[in-house]
Amino acid sequence: xxxxxxxxxxxxxxxxxxxxxxxxxxxxxxxxxxxxxxxxxxxxxxxxxxxxxxxxxxxxxxxxxxxxxxxxxxxxxxxxxxxxxxxxxxxxxxxxxxxxxxxxxxxxxxxxxxxxxxxxxxxxxxxxxxxxxxxxxxxxxxxxxxxxxxxxxxxxxxxxxxxxxxxxxxxxxxxxxxxxxxxxxxxxxxxxxxxxxxxxxxxxxxxxxxxxxxxxxxxxxxxxxxxxxxxxxxxxxxxxxxxxxxxxxxxxxxxxxxxxxxxxxxxxxxxxxxxxxxxxxxxxxxxxxxxxxxxxxxxxxxxxxxxxxxxxxxxxxxxxxxxxxxxxxxxxxxxxxxxxxxxxxxxxxxxxxxxxxxxxxxxxx
Ligand code: 3E9
Ligand code: MG
Ligand code: MG
Ligand code: MG
Ligand code: MG
Numbered sequence: 001x002x003x004x005x006x007x008x009x010x011x012x013x014x015x016x017x018x019x020x021x022x023x024x025x026x027x028x029x030x031x032x033x034x035x036x037x038x039x040x041x042x043x044x045x046x047x048x049x050x051x052x053x054x055x056x057x058x059x060x061x062x063x064x065x066x067x068x069x070x071x072x073x074x075x076x077x078x079x080x081x082x083x084x085x086x087x088x089x090x091x092x093x094x095x096x097x098x099x100x101x102x103x104x105x106x107x108x109x110x111x112x113x114x115x116x117x118x119x120x121x122x123x124x125x126x127x128x129x130x131x132x133x134x135x136x137x138x139x140x141x142x143x144x145x146x147x148x149x150x151x152x153x154x155x156x157x158x159x160x161x162x163x164x165x166x167x168x169x170x171x172x173x174x175x176x177x178x179x180x181x182x183x184x185x186x187x188x189x190x191x192x193x194x195x196x197x198x199x200x201x202x203x204x205x206x207x208x209x210x211x212x213x214x215x216x217x218x219x220x221x222x223x224x225x226x227x228x229x230x231x232x233x234x235x236x237x238x239x240x241x242x243x244x245x246x247x248x249x250x251x252x253x254x255x256x257x258x259x260x261x262x263x264x265x266x267x268x269x270x271x272x273x274x275x276x277x278x279x280x281x282x283x284x285x286x287x288x289x290x291x292x293x294x295x296x297x298x299x300x301x302x303x304x305x306x307x308x309x310x311x312x313x314x315x316x317x318x319x320x321x322x323x324x325x326x327x328x329x330x331x332x333x334x335x336x337x338x339x340x341x342x343x344x345x346x347x348x349x350x351x352x353x354x355x356x357x358x359x360x361x362x363x364x365x
Contacts, residue, residue: 005229005254005255005258005319006319007226007227007258007318007319007320007321008262008321008325009321009323009324009325010223010226010262010265010302010321010324010325011262011265011266011269011324011325011326011327011328011329012298012299012302012324012325012326013269013273013326014295014296014298014299015299016058016299016303017058017061017062017296017299018054018057018058018061019056019057019058019060019061019062019063019065019068021057021065021068022053022054022057022058023053023054024053025053025056025057025065025068025069025072026051026052026053026054026057026072027053028053028069028072028073029048029052029053029056029069029072029073029076030048030053032073032076032125032128033047033048033073033076033080034048036121036124036125036128037121038076038077038080038084038121038122038125039079039080039083039084039121040084043080043083043084043088046310047076047079047080047083048076049309050079050308050309050310051304051307051308051309051310052072052075052076052079053069053072054304054307054308055072055075055300055301055304055308056068056069056071056072056075057072058296058299058300058303058304059071059187059191059194059293059296059297059300060190060191060194060195060293060296061296062195063194063195064136064193064194064195064196066132066135066136067136067190067193067194068194070129070132070133070136070190070193071187071190071194073125073128073129074129074186074187074190075183075187077122077125077126077129078152078183078186080121080122080125081105081122081156082156082183084122085098085101085122086098086156086159086160086163087237087239088237091160092160092163093160093163093164094160094164095157095158095160095161095164098156098157098160099153099157102153102156102157103153104116104117104123105117105122105123105126105149105153106146106149106150106153108123108126108127108130109126109129109130109145109146109149110146112126112127112130112131130142133145133189133193136193137189137190137192137193138198140198140201141189141192141193141198142189144188144189145186145189145190148185148186148188148189149186151180151185152180152181152183152185152186154180155177155178155179155180155181156181158177158181159177159181159240162238162240163238163240166238168240168244168245168248168249169240169245170245170249171245171246171249171250171338172338172339172340174240174242174245175218175338175340175341176340178217178218178221178222178225178242179214179217179218179221180217182217182220182221182224184216184217184220184221184297185213185217187297188213191290191293191294191297192286192290194293195289195293197286197289198286199286199287199290200284200286203283203284203286203287203290204290207343207347208275208278208279208347209279209283209287209290211275211343211344211347212272212275212276212279212291212294213294214341214344215268215269215271215272215275215344216272216294216295216297216298218265218268218341219265219268219269219272219298220297220298220301221242222242222261222264222265222268223265223298223301223302223305224241224301224305225241225242225243225261226242226243226258226261226262226265227305227306227311227318227320228241228305228310228311229241229243229258230311230312230316230318230319230320231310231311231318234316242257242261242264243257243258243261244257246260246261262329263329263330264336266328266329266330266331267328267330267331267332267334267336268336268341268344269298269328270328270330270331270332271333271344271345271348272294272298274348275344275347275348276291276294276295278348279291302324305320306320306321306322333345333350
């Protein structure tokens with residue numbers, strides 16, 4: 001990051017929170033990574049110093065400890081895939097071969113007994129994760145988890161095609177890819193499992209609830225793009241994040257791109273808050289817990305993003321903020337100029353209206 005590109009405090013309306021067992025969970029995740037030999041020795045040695053247990057403990061601050069631990073191991077596993085195979089490994093430039101490997105992994109997630117990838121450490125780790133998903137989740141949640149893994153895998157293959165050709169997708173394509181390749185959607189079933197409830201399909205699959213989850217993914221991944229820019233740009237490898245997309249396609253300089261990305265995430269954050277409040281007033285207690293967990297997830301990624309050695313080491317300090325601000329830089333109701341997410345702005349009644357209003361898109365039964 002150029003020295004003049006200092007990340008200012010980011011808008012964060014949600015309070016920080018952390019599970020009291022975070023330190024133990026972090027230690028257990030390091031042991032889990034060792035047991036299953038996730039990643040190369042070098043990658044594993046780095047990952048276990050990234051406070052991933054702390055991240056999981058912030059996502060589910062009052063969740064069942066076993067599920068926080070499962071989430072922690074799963075996030076480390078995801079970095080084993082994302083760093084180990086996509087961003088640092090050779091499969092990351094071979095989308096066809098990557099597709100084959102990820103399909104086999106998906107089969108293991110669906111059927112842990114499948115006689116494939118017997119010597120593969122990520123497959124062994126995934127078998128263990130799947131057994132724990134069975135233990136703490138309902139069959140429908142396991143199905144959602146497998147489906148979410150598939151959408152994450154599908155998006156990293158798209159990303160791999162850009163890595164191979166050295167191209168940078170346009171903002172619209174990047175936004176669509178990023179809703180999945182930040183692996184945020186694979187965490188969603190664990191938000192429910194963490195508090196021992198199952199969101200009913202008429203709520204979980206309601207357009208407005210899906211939109212709220214997508215908005216959380218947007219804010220989490222835009223924040224990651226801002227806070228990981230230093231790490232990602234520093235290497236000689238191909239990298240892809242929102243700041244790069246804005247520089248390539250909107251003709252912005254690094255500083256302007258940073259300001260623009262902040263305005264985008266602030267606007268989505270404001271919409272998320274308004275939609276969340278609106279849905280919370282009408283939904284079940286489980287939906288309110290789910291919306292609260294989305295907010296915890298956003299805040300967790302921020303607190304972890306500004307503190308983890310993954311993004312800023314003493315040898316390579318990133319100019320990231322140590323505090324957050326409680327007002328947005330942009331609270332406009334106007335949709336962002338990104339067609340794939342324009343529908344988010346059609347879900348709420350106009351703000352000026354005093355009536356509770358109806359969602360434009362009806363509840364799906
Ligand atoms: C994130 O994007 C990649 C995921 C596979 C990381 C696993 C994290 C989660 C499931 C929770 C979501 C959290 C985020 C996005 C912080 P990217 O840009 O490759 O992550 P990096 O750490 O390398 O910047
Ligand atoms: Mg640690
Ligand atoms: Mg990645
Ligand atoms: Mg990465
Ligand atoms: Mg990143």
